[in-house]
Structure formats: structure tokens, C-alpha cells
Amino acid sequence: MAPQPDIVAELYRHSLPRLGAYAYLLTGSHADAEELVQAAIVKVCARPRRLTNLPQAESYVRAAVRTMHIDGLRRQSRWLRAVPKLARPDAVAGPADDVTEADAVGSAMATLAPRVRAVVAMYYWEDLSVADIAAALDLSEGTVKGYLQDGRRALATLLGEDDGGERSAVMEVRS
């Protein structure tokens, strides 16, 4: 059963900022987030299911964004990252990426490893439980808690959340 055409239009009119935010949290790249959101909308809306309202459709697309990103991480780790001798894809950042990483949150998020970043995004943006995240990533709950702790430490310290102060980010450059 195909979704109502107006649901597709509503997704494009009203849901893109929230979906784009989630995709950016996961990927850290404008170009990747753009492609992820577009692909997720196509995937969900092409499925034979009835989408009756916008919140329902948006939740499906949000889940598709998550699963497609996780699939991408797994594929990367299988072929490109498993063997250190292989060249890795040289992702070309859009001009906006340089600008956005200049702020404190962007700098903090940029320090996180891809899986830590995914866990933080799923926990804080999608409000998934540790158990749900563990199932989605095929990890133990302990590992997810570890990633979450890593992410919290990095972000909270940089953003001054641990003491409420306005601590500014300090960068160390290896020469």
C-alpha cells in the first residue's frame, strides 16, 4: 500500500530540519547528512506501508536514517578500516563544514570516534535506551555505556557542563 502523496510533501516541508539535525549528529558532514536524509525518505516512502500522518512518517524516516548510517559504519569497517594498509575514502567536506566546526559543540563532536558519536546521537536526540542502542549497533550494553561515558566526558568537559563554567576549548596540536 503506497503512502499518501501529501505525506511525502509534508516530510519535505516540515520534517527536514529535524531529520537533517539527526543525520548531521550521526555523520558530522553536511554532504553525508544530505544524502542520508534523502535516501531514508525514499526508502521509507517506497515501502508498501500506509503512512497516515506526519509524526508516524517522520519516525519511520528517523529510524531509517539511523539504520542506514549504522549499515554504512559496518561496511566501512569491513573493507576499508579492517586492514590498516588500505587507503581510506577521502571524504571531501563542504565549505560549510569548515565553518561549523569552529563552534564549541562542533569541535567537541568532531573529537568523537564514529561509534561514540552515533551512540551520543541516538541517546540524546532519539531518546533511545542503552538496551535499544546496544541492539541496534550489535554491541553489549556495557560497551554502549562505555561509549556514552566517553561522549559525555568529552562533550561535558568541553562545554563546561561539569562545573557550569564557561570553560573554553583548548586544543593541542601535534607537530
Next chain:
Amino acid sequence: MSGLRDNLEEWALARGSEVAAVVAEREVAGRHAIRTRRRRRILATATTAIVAAVAVVTVASALPGVNDAPPAKELSRHLSELVCGDPWLAESGTTAYMSDADYYFDPPQGGWVLTDDNGDTHSDFTGFTAGLGSVSWQGEQDLRGHTIVRARTVAVKLGTVVGVTEDQYARIRDEGGASLNVNAPRPGACGDTAPGNSSGKVTYHLVLQLSRLGDGGGPLATIVDPGGPLTVAIDGVEAYLEEQATPPAEPLAPKGDTYQAFVVQQPTEATCEPYQELMASGEPKATSMTYRVTIPGIRAVDSGLWDGDPVAIIPGADVDAWYVGLPTAVTSERFGAGNPLESLSWVTGPGGTMTIPAGELGLIHTNDDAPVTDVNAGCVYTLPGPTPSGAVYLIIDGVDVAAIDAAYPGADYTLEGMQTWVYLGQAS
């Protein structure tokens, strides 16, 4: 943590609005893709024979070099949906979809490159062994206007697609050169399905699709195989896949001053977290060579290992031990912040430090920023740090040859480029 959540939400929504502005431009292309997929699903319920015939026809008509060039949106749709099992019917060349398309781009310049296991690159090659090399298309293209290049490589065996990569993008807002570095897939890299994941000859094709923001997602042009396709012989695919399927090792807890050590290939890929990425990919593996290493005086495993005090003070100063003098570092499986590879140095006391008693050997932190393997030069790390967790390893850039010979008598192996990962325990 509500402040953290609020900060993240506010920041992400600002980024999301920028992403939304671009995706909204692609609504027409998205609707087209949705309709196509629905049609495919409907057809799929008919008969598989019909589906096969339709697939051949649609791909044949959708790709450039075919006489009946379809509308640009049709081509865009089919290119992005090209999957393993499809026939490869494209021909080399450029197909433009707008009369002024050539204003926006020049022909791409570049070619196929083999990166071998030493990190060296070659442009003239006929084959390689899986896991000991990889192929990519490297080049650049001059663009004008707000133009996006989408690049994809495809592996073809006997006329059938057996591997595809994710699309990679380069974007130019005004005018300039876009760098393209597109990795080629291994045979069988097909997502959920895996046909063709075996050794043999593979032909790699590069497909570039250019589009301009503001045109509703329709492409300006498609370029297939600039400079020609590449046919290359790949061997060892089966062994590579078997190795990748090997589970990670389960290190044994230290017994006193004796630790389990693993022999691991030095990372050569330039990355800021080489060891964390190796661990995430399953190193050390259950099949890694392993032996016992005894190093007295190593401190307990906790964040104190990174606090600047000596990591080890070894009574008796056995300066002839195999590890003394070798580049050494300590790292852990995960790092929330800070430099994940803390360089260490072997010194005899008191030397230049007051922390090592006279006549004793120490392993101290060094500020010379010389990692065990110099693959993370130029990386930027956020302070304060570190926040280590997970498995902690002492990385020694060398191996105890005598101990390995004793552990693997008569075995045929090479230790060139190998290093020792000494498992110290779990960081809390």
C-alpha cells in the same frame, strides 16, 4: 546533563536547517525515486523472469552511451540504484543533459591508483592481493557555479556488477577544483547480498554525475570512465574474507609481571586514532601470534597511567631486555578526549629525570611527540584529556624474536613491520 542535551539540540537544529535547505531542493528527484521503487516492488510480485528483463532494459536505457538517452532524472535515479547483480551496459563517455552543461565543468583529470601494503602508490599495475593493496581513482575536476560531483565506482565481473561503493561527493560553491579520491570496492561488496566475492579478474568503472544546486536534483551530465576502465586481477579474496571473519582475541589477564602480548602489523594508514581504529576492526585477532612478555614494575591500570608519572620503574635495570630502547607508547581502546597515543621513553635513573632512582630502569612519558608509528602527525586533539576506557595496551615497536621462535617452533612467518601489543588490562 539537561544542559548538554539542550546544547546539542540547539547546535544540531542549526546544522539541520542547513541540511534541510539542500535536501528540499531534491524533492523532485526524491519523488521520482519513490515512484520508481514502488513500480519495481509491484513488478517484483509478478514473476522473477519479468523482473530480470525489466532490469536489463531499464539499466540499458538509463546509462550513457546508449542511443536512446533517457531524460536526466531517469538516469539519475537508475545510477544511484545500481546494485550488484545488475548487468553493466554503460559505455565510456560523457552524456550532457542541458545545452549549457559544459559551461559548468571541465573533463576530470586523473586515473586509477594502487596503494600497496607499504603505503606506496602505483599507476601501472595489473593486479594485487586482497588486504595487501587497494585501488582508487584519484584526480580532480574544475567546476563552476554551485556544482556538486557525485562519484561512484563499480566492480564488474563477466558483465555483471559485483561490487559498488557508496557515493562520494565534492562540492564547489563558486569556482575551483574538486578533488576526487574514490575507493574501488572489493568483489562482493554489495551490502546485504554478496555475489562475486571471489578472486579473479575485475573491471573497475568510475561514474561521475554532476548536478547544480537549484535545479531540483536533475544532473547536468554523467561521465563514465574518464581515461578508461581498469581491468585488474585480484587474488586472495577468499583468504581476506576468512581473516576478516576471525573474531577478536580475548586477552588473558596479567599474572604478576607477566602479560599476554600480541604480534600486530604496524599501522601505516594516516589517521589520528590508528590504534583505536584497529581495535574497532577486531585487532588483535584470535589468530594473531601471541607470546608472553615479562616487564616488572608497571603501574596499575587506571587513568593514572596518563598522569605524567612513570608508567614503570623496573628494579635492577636490565638494560639488555629486548624492549629497552624501542619506541613505546600506551593507549586504550577508547578515548573520549586527549591524545589517544601517549609516547613513552625508556631511561635509566636518574638521567634527566628525578623520578627514576639511580640504577633503575624507567618508562616515562615523553614530550617529544614521537609516536611508535608516525601516522598521526598533524592531528589535533582536544584537551583536557585523556579519558581512556576499555582494553589498555603497551605498544612496543618491535618483537621478542627469541620468545616468538620458542612459541612457534618451525613456523614460517615474517616479523618485518610487526610490533608487540602488551595487554595491561582494562581501564575503568
